[in-house]
Amino acid sequence: MPELDVRLDGFTADEKTTDAFFHTVGWIEDELVPLAEHHTADAAHSFYVLHDPTATLDHPGVSQYAALHIHRDMQARTFRFEHAVLPLPAMAQSWLIHRGCPPDAIGLVAGMGPAPADEATRALERRLAGDGDHYALGYSYTSDDPDDMVVLAALRALDECAPSPFRVVVEEVDTDAWTYTLREGGFATAGQALQWCEDRLSGTAGPLPPVKPAASSARPAAVPMSGISRPPGRSR
Structure with missing residues (x-):
């Protein structure tokens, strides 16, 4: 180590x-x-x-x-x-x-740590690492429960005209294979994004909604800025 x-x-x-x-x-x-x-x-x-x-x-x-x-x-x-x-x-x-x-x-x-499970995970990580000036991080929750190791991050577009102005990025760990996946979903409002996070933590969330295609070449990513209030009743 x-x-x-x-x-x-x-x-x-x-x-x-x-x-x-x-x-x-x-x-x-x-x-x-x-x-x-x-x-x-x-x-x-x-x-x-x-x-x-x-x-x-x-x-x-x-x-x-x-x-x-x-x-x-x-x-x-x-x-x-x-x-x-x-x-x-x-x-x-x-x-x-x-x-x-x-x-x-x-x-x-x-x-x-665990290895990326697929190319989709690696591609999203590259975007998050390389373009950290398009989206702001407003809420996150990390669960290290061995039965459900997950990280949730809700993001807000800094460009008000961006499609899917709110995003949720989800990392899930497969503790048996010791790999992880990283996925993102697009939302029209902060409330929808935060509600999906709450539902995921309670085990009732549906699939992540797709991200609307961008009209320009700008690519989404995240930077640590306050942008979305955390859901009520949930510690950050």
Whole structure:
């Protein structure tokens, strides 16, 4: 199992940054598993996709992945950082790519979890990772129940004219085959998208409705922005 090395020996930061880094990363640093990382040749920037296996222990539904970008001032020996908690690794990759990480440098380490079950899963992951400026993440729920391991993410189009302005992305894990599928559905309203999520968690959801074809070449993806209120009665 790879260990997280944030490469900050000999670096300092102001009190606000130091406290924020400790409460975000430092106190669980030994638990975080790096699934992907990239460091620039000048060592000024580090990008990480992290998995936190403890995330749902106290708060069911909480996302288990995080994106971390560390920026070092090599002359002053100081650092600053950005961090986002996200429901899917591809969304963490997207977040990092849109902060300067080369897309081909942040691929996930093989064998660190279940494998993609099919090409449809791989294709959707590539879109989510590569085009993180079309849709905003508004709600997510992660279930690590061995009998129903599922991640739900509800997205809102940033383009008001986009077809299927609301999307639900669903990751389901086959624990016997140790593979996962990733699928998306299109909805006309936020309420419809959130209701489908609620129905999926209660086991009553029908098939995901198809996504309407886009009128242009824009491709959907997700970024961590507030866009949809979570359903009532369900922890995030």
